[in-house]
Amino acid sequence: MKVKIKVWRQKNRNSNGSFVTYDSPDLNPNMSFLEMLDVVNEGLAVKGDEPIAFDHDCREGICGTCSLVIDGKPHGPHKGVATCQTYMRSFKEGDLITVEPFRATPFPLVKDLVVDRKSFDRIQQAGGFISVRTGSAPDANAVPVPKENADLAMDAAQCIGCGACVAACKNASAMLFVSAKVSHLGLLPQGQPERHRRVKAMVDQMDAEGFGGCTVTGSCEAVCPKEISLDFIARMNRDYAMSLLKGDPKGIAGGGA
Amino acid sequence: MNLLLRIWRSSLGKKYVMALTGAALFVFLIGHLVGNLQVFGKPELINRYAALLKSQPGLLWGARIGLLACVGMHIAAAVTLLQANRAARPVGYAGGDAYGSTLASRVMPMSGLVILAFIIYHLLHFTAMQPGINGVGDFSKLRGELDGKPVTDVYAMMILGFQVWWVVLAYLVAQTLLFLHLGHGLASMFQSLGLRNHVWWPRIQVFARVASLALFIGYGSIPVAIFAGGLGKDYAAKSKIQLETGSIQKEVVR
Numbered sequence: 433m434k435v436k437i438k439v440w441r442q443k444n445r446n447s448n449g450s451f452v453t454y455d456s457p458d459l460n461p462n463m464s465f466l467e468m469l470d471v472v473n474e475g476l477a478v479k480g481d482e483p484i485a486f487d488h489d490c491r492e493g494i495c496g497t498c499s500l501v502i503d504g505k506p507h508g509p510h511k512g513v514a515t516c517q518t519y520m521r522s523f524k525e526g527d528l529i530t531v532e533p534f535r536a537t538p539f540p541l542v543k544d545l546v547v548d549r550k551s552f553d554r555i556q557q558a559g560g561f562i563s564v565r566t567g568s569a570p571d572a573n574a575v576p577v578p579k580e581n582a583d584l585a586m587d588a589a590q591c592i593g594c595g596a597c598v599a600a601c602k603n604a605s606a607m608l609f610v611s612a613k614v615s616h617l618g619l620l621p622q623g624q625p626e627r628h629r630r631v632k633a634m635v636d637q638m639d640a641e642g643f644g645g646c647t648v649t650g651s652c653e654a655v656c657p658k659e660i661s662l663d664f665i666a667r668m669n670r671d672y673a674m675s676l677l678k679g680d681p682k683g684i685a686g687g688g689a
Numbered sequence: 690m691n692l693l694l695r696i697w698r699s700s701l702g703k704k705y706v707m708a709l710t711g712a713a714l715f716v717f718l719i720g721h722l723v724g725n726l727q728v729f730g731k732p733e734l735i736n737r738y739a740a741l742l743k744s745q746p747g748l749l750w751g752a753r754i755g756l757l758a759c760v761g762m763h764i765a766a767a768v769t770l771l772q773a774n775r776a777a778r779p780v781g782y783a784g785g786d787a788y789g790s791t792l793a794s795r796v797m798p799m800s801g802l803v804i805l806a807f808i809i810y811h812l813l814h815f816t817a818m819q820p821g822i823n824g825v826g827d828f829s830k831l832r833g834e835l836d837g838k839p840v841t842d843v844y845a846m847m848i849l850g851f852q853v854w855w856v857v858l859a860y861l862v863a864q865t866l867l868f869l870h871l872g873h874g875l876a877s878m879f880q881s882l883g884l885r886n887h888v889w890w891p892r893i894q895v896f897a898r899v900a901s902l903a904l905f906i907g908y909g910s911i912p913v914a915i916f917a918g919g920l921g922k923d924y925a926a927k928s929k930i931q932l933e934t935g936s937i938q939k940e941v942v943r
């Protein structure tokens with residue numbers, strides 16, 4: 433099969449970009465979308481043109497490196513899969529496919545389809561962790577976790593931090609990502625001591641990075657390759673309200689001695 | 690004070706403000722509708738209700754100031770959030786925007802703006818009784834009598850006010866956009882306050898749809914019944930004379 437791709441080409445952050453349309457060579461319908469780009473790039477390289485830059489790593493849907501907005505939907509036409517697991521058989525012979533980078537101010541463009549998602553890392557560094565002494569692994573089941581919480585925490589922990597939620601949202605809001613990270617730890621006993629400090633720090637960092645607010649459009653949930661639910665945003669809103677009421681914890685005279 | 694600043698300075702805090710002021714305005718809409726639906730009864734019914742409200746100026750002005758404060762905070766939070774949202778996404782997609790979102794969720798700022806314009810018009814129309822904008826005449830000349838005391842004839846004001854086609858149209862347009870605004874807003878209110886889970890979300894959405902539709906039908910029925918249904922036609926004819934001559938010629942219906 434053959435398709436046409438209309439790709440955003442931009443040399444770097446400071447130059448202007450534009451769409452360029454390429455005809456693909458003959459493709460195997462079972463190629464992934466990224467493999468299709470690889471094949472197109474081979475053709476470009478042979479001609480001496482600059483290949484299309486795009487992010488990719490594991491290509492099995494678990495690393496969150498691949499991005500791309502394909503025909504207006506991050507990660508392509510299917511529900512619950514990343515671009516790397518979107519296959520050319522999902523498109524028709526001769527289709528014109530629009531391929532764009534994730535668009536958001538906190539995701540500055542690097543080149544072509546590559547954007548810088550370090551703002552997510554900074555949100556994680558603000559509070560997406562638990563502080564424990566490392567050492568030998570604790571005994572299994574030493575800390576009881578209710579089954580429902582374990583399941584929910586696992587659902588939240590599935591977030592691969594790809595940024596599709598930000599890319600899809602008309603406000604470029606990172607609420608789904610942040611809420612998944614907040615809930616993942618906030619649901620487990622190990623995450624309780626820092627629960628309110630964590631949500632405050634991560635949301636404040638999210639605001640500082642310049643992400644927009646949630647207007648409950650549901651776009652993020654619709655495009656998330658891991659199908660993270662809007663429920664987690666509500667859970668984060670609850671936790672954040674508590675942390676606002678509590679304020680910043682003050683030290684006690686004597687420091688607990 | 691520290692807490693209020695913390696709330697206002699965070700995007701989530703502003704969403705709480707949006708949700709709580711929105712909830713207060715929704716409660717007002719229910720009360721206002723119940724009050725207005727009394728127009729379907731005898732003229733005395735709604736006139737007595739209006740007189741009751743006016744007999745308590747402290748409560749009346751307290752409620753008015755409280756409601757205007759809610760509208761003000763709702764708008765202030767909306768405008769600042771909208772600015773942040775626009776700044777976060779200055780470039781759209783060639784392949785289509787906002788995948789999977791509903792129309793109502795995308796047009797919230799626009800529907801809100803129309804509702805604001807309507808609130809201003811509505812207050813000038815029936816509360817301030819500005820004669821130039823109602824297409825009928827000076828509503829303040831409409832005086833009725835209740836238990837021997839002169840009162841504002843609210844019934845006549847509504848019956849006459851909705852004889853004008855463009856007034857009816859303006860009210861219906863505003864009510865349609867209010868329906869859209871509430872259809873999204875009432876559900877989002879619970880989300881913003883964190884009051885939902887996967888069990889309650891479908892129920893909340895049904896509540897939002899049913900409540901917004903009920904308000905639309907309730908509010909829409911009044912101008913439609915008067916304009917097209919002939920509600921209070923005889924009364925309107927008498928009131929019209931009063932409006933033109935400035936004297937009470939109609940007998941008081943008990």
